[in-house]
Amino acid sequence: MPTMSAQSAQSARNASTPRVNSKAVPLTQLTRGQRGRIDCTAAGSEDCSMLRAMGLRPDVSIQMCRLGEPCIISLTGDCGGGCRIGLAKDIASRVMIHIDE
Amino acid sequence: MPTTSPDSLATSTRRTIAVLGNPNVGKTTLFNRIAGIRAKTSNFPGTTQEARIAHIRLATQDHADTESVLIDLPGIYSLHLDLSESKVCADVLDGTAAPAGEEAHKPDALLVVIDATNLMRNLSIVGESIAKRLPTLVAVNMIDSARRRGIHIDAAKLAECLGCPVVLCSARTGEGLEELAEALAHPKIPDRTAPTDQLGIERWADDIYAAVSMPTDQSTEQPADDKLTDRLDRAFTHPVLGLLSFTLIMTGLFWMIFKLASYPMDWIDLWFGAVGSWVGSLIPEGAIHDMVVDGVIAGVGGTVIFLPQICLLFFLLALLEGSGYLARAAFVIDRALRPFGLSGHAFVPLLSSHACAIPGIMAARAIPDKRDRIATILVAPFMSCTARIPVYVLLTTILFPTRPLLQAYAFTMCYAMGIFAGLFTSLLFRRTILRGKSRPMALELPSYRLPDLKSALLLTFDRGVVFLKKAGTLILAISIVLWWLGAYPHSAPTQAANDLRAQAQSIVDPEQADTLLAQADALDTRNAAANSFLGRIGTTFQPAFAPLGYDRQLTVGVLASFAAREVFVSTMAVQVAGSDDVDDDTVLESIANATNDDGSPIFTYATSWSLLFFYVLASLCLPTLVVTAKEAGGWKWALLQLGWMSLLAYTAAFAAYQFIISAGGT
Numbered sequence: 001m002p003t004m005s006a007q008s009a010q011s012a013r014n015a016s017t018p019r020v021n022s023k024a025v026p027l028t029q030l031t032r033g034q035r036g037r038i039d040c041t042a043a044g045s046e047d048c049s050m051l052r053a054m055g056l057r058p059d060v061s062i063q064m065c066r067l068g069e070p071c072i073i074s075l076t077g078d079c080g081g082g083c084r085i086g087l088a089k090d091i092a093s094r095v096m097i098h099i100d101e
Numbered sequence: 102m103p104t105t106s107p108d109s110l111a112t113s114t115r116r117t118i119a120v121l122g123n124p125n126v127g128k129t130t131l132f133n134r135i136a137g138i139r140a141k142t143s144n145f146p147g148t149t150q151e152a153r154i155a156h157i158r159l160a161t162q163d164h165a166d167t168e169s170v171l172i173d174l175p176g177i178y179s180l181h182l183d184l185s186e187s188k189v190c191a192d193v194l195d196g197t198a199a200p201a202g203e204e205a206h207k208p209d210a211l212l213v214v215i216d217a218t219n220l221m222r223n224l225s226i227v228g229e230s231i232a233k234r235l236p237t238l239v240a241v242n243m244i245d246s247a248r249r250r251g252i253h254i255d256a257a258k259l260a261e262c263l264g265c266p267v268v269l270c271s272a273r274t275g276e277g278l279e280e281l282a283e284a285l286a287h288p289k290i291p292d293r294t295a296p297t298d299q300l301g302i303e304r305w306a307d308d309i310y311a312a313v314s315m316p317t318d319q320s321t322e323q324p325a326d327d328k329l330t331d332r333l334d335r336a337f338t339h340p341v342l343g344l345l346s347f348t349l350i351m352t353g354l355f356w357m358i359f360k361l362a363s364y365p366m367d368w369i370d371l372w373f374g375a376v377g378s379w380v381g382s383l384i385p386e387g388a389i390h391d392m393v394v395d396g397v398i399a400g401v402g403g404t405v406i407f408l409p410q411i412c413l414l415f416f417l418l419a420l421l422e423g424s425g426y427l428a429r430a431a432f433v434i435d436r437a438l439r440p441f442g443l444s445g446h447a448f449v450p451l452l453s454s455h456a457c458a459i460p461g462i463m464a465a466r467a468i469p470d471k472r473d474r475i476a477t478i479l480v481a482p483f484m485s486c487t488a489r490i491p492v493y494v495l496l497t498t499i500l501f502p503t504r505p506l507l508q509a510y511a512f513t514m515c516y517a518m519g520i521f522a523g524l525f526t527s528l529l530f531r532r533t534i535l536r537g538k539s540r541p542m543a544l545e546l547p548s549y550r551l552p553d554l555k556s557a558l559l560l561t562f563d564r565g566v567v568f569l570k571k572a573g574t575l576i577l578a579i580s581i582v583l584w585w586l587g588a589y590p591h592s593a594p595t596q597a598a599n600d601l602r603a604q605a606q607s608i609v610d611p612e613q614a615d616t617l618l619a620q621a622d623a624l625d626t627r628n629a630a631a632n633s634f635l636g637r638i639g640t641t642f643q644p645a646f647a648p649l650g651y652d653r654q655l656t657v658g659v660l661a662s663f664a665a666r667e668v669f670v671s672t673m674a675v676q677v678a679g680s681d682d683v684d685d686d687t688v689l690e691s692i693a694n695a696t697n698d699d700g701s702p703i704f705t706y707a708t709s710w711s712l713l714f715f716y717v718l719a720s721l722c723l724p725t726l727v728v729t730a731k732e733a734g735g736w737k738w739a740l741l742q743l744g745w746m747s748l749l750a751y752t753a754a755f756a757a758y759q760f761i762i763s764a765g766g767t
Contacts, residue, residue, distance in 0.1 A: 049299075050469075051543060053178035055222030057303055066335050070432040072546065076219050079331045082250065083219040086338070086432050088439075088541035 024096040028071060028089065030064035033079070036097035037061050047091060054085060056095060116159075116169045117206070118285065119193055121230060122214035123223055124176030125547040127242045129153070131214055131272035132173040133556055135282065140173075142563040143200035150175050150189040150466070152200045159286045167286065172200060172208070180229045181299070184469055194233045210288040211235045217247035217254055217269070220314060224306035227263060228295035236288035237265040240281055245271040253315035262309045264293030330549055337429040340436075347433045350426070351452065358413050358456060365409040373402030396584035401577055407457060410487060411568050414456045416561040418449060418464075423552030428544050435542050441524040442531030444468065444539045447477040451523070454484035455516075458725045460568065462732050470540040476527050478733045479742050482725050483523035485516045488666040489716060495670050496713045499693045499704045511713070518717045522749060534741075583664050586635040587672075598624040630654075635661065649715065649751070650708040650758040652697050662721040669716070705767045711758035719750035 024039035038060050041048045055075050056062075065079035066072035071092040076082030087095070122128040133140070136155030144151045153173040174193060175186035192198035196207035213230045215223035220241075227239055241254060260267040266284050270277030295305050336342045377398045384390040421427050427449065435445025443451075446468040454461030461481045468474040485493070493515050501507040531537065594602075601621035605614040630636050631653070639657035646656045654673065661672040673692050695703045704712075720726065720743045730739035761767075 047541070047543065049182055050178065050184075052299065052303075053182055053225065054543065054545065055219070059307075060221075065331060066338060068340075069436055070338055070542065072334055072338065075222065078327060083216070083222065084330075084334065084546040086428065086542070086544050086546050088432075088435060088543070091541040091543055 024098055026093045027062075027064075027073070027087075027095040027097050028067070028093045030067075030097065030099060032064055032067055035061060035063045035100040037100070039096040039098055041095045051091075051095070055083065056085065061100075062097070116167060116209035117203070118169050118171050118210045118212055118288075119208040120171060120173045120212045120214060121190060121194075121226065122176060123178055123216065123226060125545050126176070126214050126216040126223065127272045128176060128214040129173060129556065130553060131240065131242055131270070132171065133553070133559075134272050134275070134278055135285075136171055140171075140559065142560075142567075143202055145189050145198055146201050150186050154200055154203065159282065169209075169285075170203065172203070177226070179226060194230070194235065208235060210285070211237045212240060212285065212288075213237060214240045214242050217241045217244045218250060218252060220252075220254065221306060221310040224309055225302050228302040228305050231263065231265070231291045231293065231295045232297055234290055236290050237263075238281075238284050238288040239263060239265060239267045240277075241267060241269045242272055244269045245274050245276060255313045255315060259309070259313040262293065262312055264291035265289050326549075333549060334429065334546060337426065338432050343429070343433045347430055350421070350430070354417050354421070354452075355455070357417060358410055362409040362413050366406050369402065369406050369409070373398060373405070377402070391588060392581065392584065395588070396581040397577070399584075405569070407487065408565060408568065410456050411460055412561050412565045414453055414460065415564040416557055418453070419557035419560045420552040420554075423550070423557060425547045425549040428546050431544060432542060438524075439539055441527045442535075442539050443476060443480070443524075443527050444470070444473045445542050446470075446473060447480075450477050450481055451484055454481040454486060457486050457488070458482040458484065458722065459728050460564065462725070462728050463567075465732060472531070472535045472537055473539055475733050475738060476530055476535050478729055479530060479738065479745075480523040480527050482720055482722065482729075482742065482746065483519045483526065483718070485519045485717065486666075486722075488722070489515070491670045492662075492666055492716045493713070495673075495692065496704075496709050496716070500706065500709050500713070502693070515713065515717050518714075522718055526745065526749075583635070583661060583668070586638070587630065587633050587661075589634060590632070592625070592629040592632045594621075594625050595628045598622070598628075630657070648758070649711045649754045650705065650762075651712075652703055654695070654697075655703060655708070655712070659715070659721075662716075662719075664723055666716065666721045707758045707761035707766050710761060711754040714757045715750045715754040717750075718746060718753055720746035 027036075030036055038056055038058055040058055041051050041056060051057075060075065063074045063079055064071070065074050065084065069089045070086040071089060072079075072084055072086050074082055074084050120128060120132055132153060132155070136153075136157055140153045140155035142151050143154050152175065155171045155173075157169050157171055159167050159169050172193065174190045177184070177187045177190050180187055180191045180194070189198060194208065194211065197205060199205035211230055211233070213227050215227060230237060239259070241256065241259070244254070247254065254269065256267050256269050266287070266289060268277055268281045268284050270281050272278070296302050337346055377394050380398060381390060381394045384393060418427070421430075431445035431448055433445075434448040438445060438447055447465070449467070450461045450465040452461075453464050458481050461484065462478050465474050465477045465481065468477055493512055497508040497511045500511060531539070598621040601617050601624070605617035605621070608614045608617065631640075635657055636653070638660060639653045642660060643651070643653045643656045646659065651659065658669045658672045662669045670692075673695070693704055697703055726739040726743055729742050730736045733739070
């Protein structure tokens, strides 16, 4: 097991963390191109496990690429590059995020 | 059972290597690179999951050319999700499941393929794999793509963190593949561990990611193809543009299936016709001659003729999937299907069902939610398959003989009615026995790329073989049974036919004599059809179909259609005209003008509408029921499908017939 202290791991996670709004809002409130950090997913337990496994887990940075049905977000890098996930509006509205300031 | 000790690997003669990874990480491309074309698709018994298997030779230090079995497992996000593919992968790693034809035991090695452009998420499945304590090798794929985006990964540090070998590679460019093949011969049980709970693994993945990823080069510009991907995504999922492009692409797909498949279908038809004549000339007239020519060759030909359409459908769908478009199309169609309790995942199965319900139902395997999947399977046979086309052609021609525009409207109505009945069925079932909302879609959108022709061809070949094996054997058996029921017992020539023949002998004009002889033959054939086992079954069941306006001969046609719908036209031809050559216009005319024993026409206006409704809605295909039972997980679903479709078909046909009769129609 890599021997990394909890403190250094936390600082590694937050190294490039921009300041975020403290209030969590539904993902669907992001505008196109805006970035945010996932707070939690309020979807059903099956959907929640699936979303977490797909990479939508707390503290992960995302960028909104397309609003509406479906809503498209980028998990890594800019829109168009890296990992893009399409979400039905119904499920996207249950993913809570902190919008980057 | 092979042990998982690395020491024992050197002495083992045949090793099993499981290939695991998230979807869209280039796992199958990497597998094809290593395995070449020697791979085959195999099912996991008792599930709808499948894997590709290849026998390869790897040169190890201890043994040159060690034979290894490479198993490409389904792409999964986690081993612990409540999904069939996750369970299958977990069972394979635990040694309790194996693809058909392989012995179930713990794999001797595990190759975990991860995406270099999305390392943080992919590390979770590496953590889960490490916990299995198998000799492991991690391939960090798409390293070329990661570099272009300014992502740098410290492979040595990653190997140190994971405690097992790590190879940076690109299946697309071939970079690192030699090193990977070498490393495959020497996997190692990781000397590190990972947490087993989800939160623990996430934290563990974050820690490793922070340790191995070099700071992103902020000066790297967004690659041009990324901008294009973003634009295409917005166009293909746009409410108007998305629907328009979807319609265009699907029209093109259908056009190619119907247009291009017609050539090989004609060749197959001609070839089987020639083989039938040739074999027929070798075997003396009699029961064996009839069985081989009319039963075996006609039965095999009748099945193989659909092969070009099936292959073309799977080939084009594989190309579309490989291009990355299908994931976007699923979202477009999701908007339309959701109100009826179906998800966008149902789109490919329902589209495929317009060619044939069997591959359509098989394609439903990809639907993650079980209730969504069963609803799709139950609905699929309502889509008008190609086997219905000959029946639609016959009945619309009878209904509107001189009005092609009305024929076209009636034809379109049949397709629309099938789709409407399917959506209504889904709505009903999702509110009763399959209660619950359709699961909202969450799909990874893979990058657009040129589809891999080789992968598409390999998949098409596998699907073609599966179709021939599954449907071919069954339809062949049914064709022989149906031929036998229709041909036996033999009937002696009738008195009326003998009188006609005697009359023909006394006539000088050879043309008139031939006409009389043909009439005599037709009378005998019709009599034989009426007295055959099939004819007697028709007489027995006719009262049940009387309220729909069907006489004995139509009842036989409908009953024979349970083997396959298209059998209706040839069965009617045999019964009424004494000839089964339905390509001949005059035969279609004689079906249209056929009369009952009392001289009244069989195909009245009311009867024809009644039959048309019946054929749109009825579950007249035994192979479909067999596949439904297999894919939905039990005969109860196949029986429900049969019962429900029969009920709908009977009710609609009854209503149509009685309405027209009561309105003064004929």
